């Protein structure tokens with residue numbers, strides 16, 4: 590697994606904070622932040638720590654939230670608990686896309702203990718990982734706790750309370766004139782589309798019948814970003830062959846038009862077969878081929894996580910892909 594002659598190995602910065610395992614959206618909730626710790630254990634088990642710079646990321650300061658998500662900071666001052674949310678903010682929760690979490694019905698965005706800390710954690714890390722690239726200290730930066738693509742400026746949506754992708758991409762755009770966002774989560778990355786107004790191209794692959802049901806081919810970018818967004822709705826049960834054929838065909842065109850100077854990729858693992866919420870039929874290898882495709886472009890790249898609800902798949906996929914990024918082909 591030595592690099593090909595003459596092609597220097599990419600310098601990789603990998604971020605992980607073990608406290609991610611302490612966040613719990615509730616027993617019945619599909620999103621399990623602890624899956625990132627399981628992926629990390631496998632990544633370490635395969636000795637990938639020896640190949641990368643490993644950063645035990647710290648809690649981030651609050652600047653990012655003033656920029657994009659003032660709601661969580663201003664409304665709750667970071668101290669939000671389910672009790673406080675119900676008593677003090679009950680009537681306003683809905684307008685922020687939140688739910689006090691005491692309903693019988695399953696809620697996507699419950700206020701759970703530590704929700705603000707969780708947001709502070711993964712979004713701060715994504716920005717920090719982006720800064721590794723803008724400062725030229727890494728070629729590839731990885732944060733599997735990030736990739737939380739549905740959150741809006743002032744509203745939570747679909748398990749996503751803060752949009753770390755938008756924050757980190759804004760950091761990249763300080764240095765790189767044009768960024769390309771690619772999203773292979775089974776859900777459409779609706780919350781990231783705002784970036785098409787800011788020199789960010791996007792190409793997203795998803796199940797067109799799923800939540801949030803946005804991403805029609807007519808959504809081609811906002812205002813001056815008209816033409817910057819390429820959404821590819823795909824059908825249930827799609828397999829590796831047709832998926833990758835479509836991915837390559839679209840990405841070749843997008844690359845030519847966009848000429849990106851950096852890439853952000855959301856690697857949601859819920860597009861892999863057997864996911865608890867997803868209905869695609871991709872293998873781990875098939876999912877990984879998209880990451881390989883992007884890596885061969887040799888551009889600064891921010892690699893983020895995303896969805897993924899069958900935890901063994903998530904850990905195996907992200908470990909396999911972390912291996913690919915490190916020029917290592919991992920076998921069982």
Ligand code: V1P
Nearest residue numbers: 617618619695696697738747748776800866895896897
């Ligand atoms: O379908 C909905 C909403 C709730 N309805 C009124 C419409 N929500 C979905 C949200 C999926 C979020 C995916 C996030 C990501 O893209 C990025 C991290 O992967 C939903 C579903 C579903 N099958 O689509 N929520 C839930 N299932 C759910 C399951 C268990 C507990 C709570 C919510």
Ligand code: CA
Nearest residue numbers: 772774794795
């Ligand atoms: Ca997607």
Ligand code: ZN
Nearest residue numbers: 774776859896
């Ligand atoms: Zn998803």
